[in-house]
Amino acid sequence: MFFASDNWAGAHPAINDRLSRESTRFAAAYGTSDLDKAIERKFNEVFERDVAVFFVATGTAANSLSLASMARAGGLTFCHTEAHVIEDECGAPDFFSGMRMVPVDGPAGKMRPENLKERISRYPQDAIHHGRAAAITMTQATEVGTVYTLDEIDEIAAIAKANALPLHMDGARFANALQALGASPAEMTWKRGVDVLSFGGTKNGCWCAEAIVFFDPALARDFAFLRKRTAQLFSKSRFIAAQFEAYLKDDLWLDLASHANAMADRLRSGFNALNTARLAWPTNANEVFAILPRTSAKQAEEQGARFYEWLQPRDMPEKLAEDEMLVRMVTSFATTEEDVDQFLKICASA
Amino acid sequence: MFFASDNWAGAHPAINDRLSRESTRFAAAYGTSDLDKAIERKFNEVFERDVAVFFVATGTAANSLSLASMARAGGLTFCHTEAHVIEDECGAPDFFSGMRMVPVDGPAGKMRPENLKERISRYPQDAIHHGRAAAITMTQATEVGTVYTLDEIDEIAAIAKANALPLHMDGARFANALQALGASPAEMTWKRGVDVLSFGGTKNGCWCAEAIVFFDPALARDFAFLRKRTAQLFSKSRFIAAQFEAYLKDDLWLDLASHANAMADRLRSGFNALNTARLAWPTNANEVFAILPRTSAKQAEEQGARFYEWLQPRDMPEKLAEDEMLVRMVTSFATTEEDVDQFLKICASA
């Protein structure tokens, strides 16, 4: 019952096998091997267009370097108030890009378009004192388990376009969002106006595989230097490539995300059927936020369950009773139906 | 015949096996798992004292963050003129630490103590305009295949101590240097006055395992933040820990380095016995610099050999003939006697 985070899971067997095979051979270093090049081409196929792809070590690196590629002197990046880039990356985006993250409010972890427009309007391109709008970043799926619909992405992208701002998507849980929407990678990104994507594999079955995908090659011009200067160029880069090979082969990545989402659905259905516990708010991908009796939470923990108590958002409509707890549960490729059912059973018995 | 670099090798089977096992289980993220903690303790054992250990993604990160931990406003770091930190890391050490790298000359890739002293003396602690001496970094084994003797380390460390400067060691090829000297990890580091070590595993049989080892815990005080802010904290950190577990178990790491060094010895002996090729300068660890007839080099390449032509150092005593080439050859845990002998045979036939 490991629901603490999808990054508590190990690596999928197919990915592990591919790594094992890779370990036995020699190959050129620093991303110049044939395998590296082949995987870069595979991304073209996945996204149905020529893209520039760069591997990095962490999701934080993917986000921070994506924004660094969009940096302008005195530039500001607009993100949701609870976005990972502003609240969970210890200032790496600011450090790598030299930009400040400007928080934009909105319900359900999504920037409200009106708020985004209003904030951007305060920082026009000649605002030497205030700083100038330089980039927008959105998280898909969001930090709170929701997913921007394609129409909602269109709305954000339209604002980006109207203000001539590049649009970044933090896709740490990209596959989960894709499967939640039933959209193709192209449909959820460049076809809507996304310029740069943090493409995460680590939370969905790799052990370390993060990529930055540039749909706008102009933004990638200096990127090889930006990556090296931030110590993110692996010497044995091809081990990242190997993971992505297995990950992308025969749609494994989509299957893994579907499984994780299905496990979250099972949790959601379970909570909806209980009267001893309930969902805190609706979610779409592989995160579930539930309100449990503290006794259930404690009992689950004693039986080995792992999850995080969550700080109550200011705008949560549900009220917590004294003896209740808000918890976040994250499912992954490795979550089993048994785990889910056992957890629900504990809650039911409260 | 892959002699281009030790980072062209794959991963050792024992390390690969350990990774495979790790892939099947859940564990806490971001370096908080039991395995992460166990390996941190293992480092205490290896170094015969309590150390603070942090995993990072690359050797460049290890060096750059080590120096960041020593950073002072207006600080300067002294390194050899050809050091990796100044010539091969695209400014990452400067960016992460905010310090400038000051080159110090010396033969055979080692800072000459007199030069180091003279340079430091130009930047006293109140030198607001020039900047002030803040750190010394030495590379062991060096970029050109040599190894500081224990006495030579003492000399550098004495200068560090006399100037109250912390001393960093870039140990990308730490194990190769250890085995070349027949010294213990403690003897080659903190017992001589090294404060922080970049402990590299990647070049010696891991696919991605770099650690920073703090012998002076005071320097590690802010380190967790420095690492996160530079996007170097792996979520599935325990996969680094797993590699180090196998690497350090039963002295595997020392055996692998001994093998690489022995292969370099075999190359050295071979070149010494040839009159068609010769060593460019003496080396001690797993790098060999040789002067070959261009025809031999070409023939070797055609038969699949990989190595780099090397830019001739200004102070090289040997002179190259028109039809000769200076090449760097690096051996690794995966180099075989057959590879070495085949290469020498090609040279002999020139």
Next chain:
Amino acid sequence: MFFASDNWAGAHPAINDRLSRESTRFAAAYGTSDLDKAIERKFNEVFERDVAVFFVATGTAANSLSLASMARAGGLTFCHTEAHVIEDECGAPDFFSGMRMVPVDGPAGKMRPENLKERISRYPQDAIHHGRAAAITMTQATEVGTVYTLDEIDEIAAIAKANALPLHMDGARFANALQALGASPAEMTWKRGVDVLSFGGTKNGCWCAEAIVFFDPALARDFAFLRKRTAQLFSKSRFIAAQFEAYLKDDLWLDLASHANAMADRLRSGFNALNTARLAWPTNANEVFAILPRTSAKQAEEQGARFYEWLQPRDMPEKLAEDEMLVRMVTSFATTEEDVDQFLKICASA
């Protein structure tokens, strides 16, 4: 009728005279002259304790370097949502300090203590992902013309102390705030818990005189390097010292601020007496925010008045009519009663 900003005024005759005298002599450069030293001692007298004083070129430099002196890796600085450091300095505080500015809401340009406490509580000292609280900065007088009372400073300082955070005060309009409160420099700063002060002279009669005053000498330890590294050490530093000599002599600075405040009072009284215009909110120092008929504003401009239309704050209780405008008016040492009366007369005639 120059009400656009107090930095539109020139320099006071006494300060100009002192500069003229200074221009005729030689003196040591880079802040080492006798005059520089004497003025540093004068600050001890003004603040009734030993302080460390450093001159810089701009108020933005004073704020940004003050925060740089408090910087910690992954550190966060808490400031009011509308503070100069977050909204008007183009990211200089972030760039110089490496910290992010975290906005804290509160009415009348002042951080509400509850909000400050709540924000700080989200960033404890081990919050590697979120970043950690590292500093608090408050503006006195605030951006919107109000002044923290001594009790209110106590409240903020108590929060700083409880969280072991250093407290900075942006005193671009320090003298105006002092005179508004009738407090002594010591009473409004270190006696309440302020650690570092941006002491502004430029807006109050100097042409370029900004100082950073350290009440906690430990924070000044590296400061000479921080200042030089940000290109803020004047070679002819003694011309700043000369301005401060005249500024501080015989309480000139306090007289100038009193005059500016009195002119603002005269404006306030005037608007209160009109029924064609009104104050937008109460202010205490040398800024006045008024709601005028657009026709009055236009007429005033045609007659040479200068002022800025102000973006309406979200929480402003007053409502603007269609034909009204919110304007900011700033008075200075150079504002005359005639200017004030003429402006009011124009408004009265609307």
Next chain:
Amino acid sequence: MFFASDNWAGAHPAINDRLSRESTRFAAAYGTSDLDKAIERKFNEVFERDVAVFFVATGTAANSLSLASMARAGGLTFCHTEAHVIEDECGAPDFFSGMRMVPVDGPAGKMRPENLKERISRYPQDAIHHGRAAAITMTQATEVGTVYTLDEIDEIAAIAKANALPLHMDGARFANALQALGASPAEMTWKRGVDVLSFGGTKNGCWCAEAIVFFDPALARDFAFLRKRTAQLFSKSRFIAAQFEAYLKDDLWLDLASHANAMADRLRSGFNALNTARLAWPTNANEVFAILPRTSAKQAEEQGARFYEWLQPRDMPEKLAEDEMLVRMVTSFATTEEDVDQFLKICASA
């Protein structure tokens, strides 16, 4: 007898008078006043073409921001080994530009073209590990009192052009170099290929007036943001403009530099005529390096002379006797013939 530095002098009366007049009026802040604009146009006239001009607080700021305007990720700036940007600005150029300064040797304070070419060739545009050449900066007049001839500037500029690198000139003593060469501002800069100039007024009669002049407007595109983000935008910017107005009017600046140079000539002639002291090396502008008996130096100091003992350059052909001292003497607009003659008289009497 103030020969310590030209920044020990005060301000010229004409400049002081202009400042006094400026102090009595109101004007728009932050460089937007009519005066600021008029002086920008005056620079067009001085340089015989449309230029973009920005005022900053210090020479260090002028250099550091000039280089920041040329910055590229992983970029390297080439400068003379003893250049101010690498040895006397506490890392401000690195901090503002994110680039490393790469030292290039050459006699008499000038980069030797062969050395410059060789260094640049090591850092081609795809050198991700080494970093890539991004800018060249030369100092005119140099740190050691010499002046690049127009032909020598051509040589450096040709290298810049051949490598597609922008060329910066540190003109802290620009006027002194101009007068030494008898060249026009245009001839010594953009007509030879200089792209950006640090135009110093402070050492030559202003108390604080430094400007950055962009001959290539493309490099100025983001400059307003770079300047503000480094806290270098004066609110009362027009006081800089006022100094430049008087400075540039009726060629005052050239007259002042001619005077300083003439005083240096007088020193040089004097030393050449003595057999008790001698020149250490030939200089052309307003700096003189002399070898004195220590007794003379002591005697001069006792009589009020101020100068700096200079660290002996490694390549100085002259040898110092035990009882001799190498001193640097700098003349300025305020140096008198009497000062020079008195100093020489002391030396003669040794």
